[in-house]
Amino acid sequence: MSVRVQSEPFDFGAECAGFGQGGKNVGAVVTFLGVVRDDSGTLNRMEIEHYPGMTEKAIAAMVNEARNRWSLADILVIHRHGSLKPGEPIMMVATAARHRVAAFEAAEFLMDYLKSRAPFWKKEVAADGAEWVAATDNDEIALKRW
Amino acid sequence: MSVRVQSEPFDFGAECAGFGQGGKNVGAVVTFLGVVRDDSGTLNRMEIEHYPGMTEKAIAAMVNEARNRWSLADILVIHRHGSLKPGEPIMMVATAARHRVAAFEAAEFLMDYLKSRAPFWKKEVAADGAEWVAATDNDEIALKRW
Amino acid sequence: MIDILYFAWVRERIGLPKERLETDAATVAALVEELKSREDRYAVAFADTSALRVALDQELSDFSASLVGVREVAFFPPMTGG
Amino acid sequence: MIDILYFAWVRERIGLPKERLETDAATVAALVEELKSREDRYAVAFADTSALRVALDQELSDFSASLVGVREVAFFPPMTGG
Numbered sequence: 070m071s072v073r074v075q076s077e078p079f080d081f082g083a084e085c086a087g088f089g090q091g092g093k094n095v096g097a098v099v100t101f102l103g104v105v106r107d108d109s110g111t112l113n114r115m116e117i118e119h120y121p122g123m124t125e126k127a128i129a130a131m132v133n134e135a136r137n138r139w140s141l142a143d144i145l146v147i148h149r150h151g152s153l154k155p156g157e158p159i160m161m162v163a164t165a166a167r168h169r170v171a172a173f174e175a176a177e178f179l180m181d182y183l184k185s186r187a188p189f190w191k192k193e194v195a196a197d198g199a200e201w202v203a204a205t206d207n208d209e210i211a212l213k214r215w
Numbered sequence: 216m217s218v219r220v221q222s223e224p225f226d227f228g229a230e231c232a233g234f235g236q237g238g239k240n241v242g243a244v245v246t247f248l249g250v251v252r253d254d255s256g257t258l259n260r261m262e263i264e265h266y267p268g269m270t271e272k273a274i275a276a277m278v279n280e281a282r283n284r285w286s287l288a289d290i291l292v293i294h295r296h297g298s299l300k301p302g303e304p305i306m307m308v309a310t311a312a313r314h315r316v317a318a319f320e321a322a323e324f325l326m327d328y329l330k331s332r333a334p335f336w337k338k339e340v341a342a343d344g345a346e347w348v349a350a351t352d353n354d355e356i357a358l359k360r361w
Numbered sequence: 362m363i364d365i366l367y368f369a370w371v372r373e374r375i376g377l378p379k380e381r382l383e384t385d386a387a388t389v390a391a392l393v394e395e396l397k398s399r400e401d402r403y404a405v406a407f408a409d410t411s412a413l414r415v416a417l418d419q420e421l422s423d424f425s426a427s428l429v430g431v432r433e434v435a436f437f438p439p440m441t442g443g
Numbered sequence: 444m445i446d447i448l449y450f451a452w453v454r455e456r457i458g459l460p461k462e463r464l465e466t467d468a469a470t471v472a473a474l475v476e477e478l479k480s481r482e483d484r485y486a487v488a489f490a491d492t493s494a495l496r497v498a499l500d501q502e503l504s505d506f507s508a509s510l511v512g513v514r515e516v517a518f519f520p521p522m523t524g525g
């Protein structure tokens with residue numbers, strides 16, 4: 070189990086390469102990568118603010134909850150903060166389990182909770198101004214599934 | 216969009232490395248890796264038989280169906296056949312989309328269909344004998360979600 | 362002439378992966394009856410067709426389907442890919 | 444003495460990330476009222492507390508919660524990680 074909160078980029082391919090594949094009882098690995106989108110084509114950068122201390126605690130609590138709910142051989146969460154360019158990796162989640170359903174569900178659970186319960190805030194900085202990304206009702210609705 | 220049916224191993228990390236990350240409108244990548252499990256600790260190898268010709272057609276049909284149902288920037292499916300050792304990658308699926316829900320759903324849809332609608336058959340060969348893996352009721356139930 | 366393919370334990374029970382047959386069977390079910398009457402190994406392989414799947418010209422089908430115009434029939438257990 | 448932290452647009456509206464305060468406020472809501480009465484920028488930032496979240500000692504809480512024993516209060520908009 071590993072959680073990293075960092076400003077540095079990470080290498081998604083390298084993180085995926087060996088994840089969860091050591092044990093005899095791992096049959097399924099799911100990974101999720103979040104990337105800075107540039108829908109308008111005018112994005113200069115995305116700035117991600119976070120709450121040092123609380124961030125790590127909140128993610129550790131989600132990871133523990135996932136371990137309680139599903140039988141998981143391994144979990145990896147990486148989330149960046151600071152200034153990111155369009156196309157750069159923001160964060161990733163990886164889960165390893167015996168069966169695909171547990172691996173998928175745990176990854177989606179972690180994503181839904183990271184989205185609206187980990188203290189990160191995104192600001193989109195474009196040529197014509199900066200705007201904080203607003204949380205949506207769907208973010209809260211997604212949590213009701215769990 | 217890419218589908219590969221092959222006996223050769225593939226490199227999961229290398230496949231993940233650049234997948235779906237070129238475009239401005241990709242915000243989410245989901246990947247799934249299936250690995251040969253060895254629950255009993257006695258597995259010698261897994262033999263995967265397939266139906267050449269039908270396999271490629273069946274997977275292409277699933278990929279097209281996924282593209283119709285979700286807005287996807289990219290899809291990758293790799294499935295091996297032949298003789299595999301415990302711990303070796305069997306297959307992988309990757310999806311890229313604007314949002315995480317589409318990427319997750321499309322990946323799960325493809326997995327559920329690959330599981331019971333692509334013509335592959337697994338045989339577990341252990342020291343004390345060989346056995347064809349049986350399909351389970353859950354495999355069929357999983358399809359009802361879509 | 363029709364090509365008949367067998368996979369997984371169907372192939373093992375019948376003892377061959379493929380054969381070519383001249384048949385007048387109008388449906389998959391009729392073809393199965395014809396095969397079962399030939400030899401025991403077919404009777405054993407097709408003993409419970411509810412445990413089997415059939416593909417006609419590489420598309421999943423069912424045992425009541427017509428064989429008119431069909432060039433390739435494949436019999437196999439439920440798939441276990443992924 | 445209590446540490447008060449502000450994040451995202453709450454930080455921008457108030458104009459600072461952190462301050463230390465001596466307060467007798469018994470609840471988060473009372474602290475918010477005290478802050479709002481100090482200066483306009485607080486009144487603007489806290490105009491609609493339904494758009495805000497609060498954490499007490501780095502755990503999500505709510506505006507009716509007691510401040511007894513609390514060392515660190517943080518105000519911020521709904522999170523947008525992932």
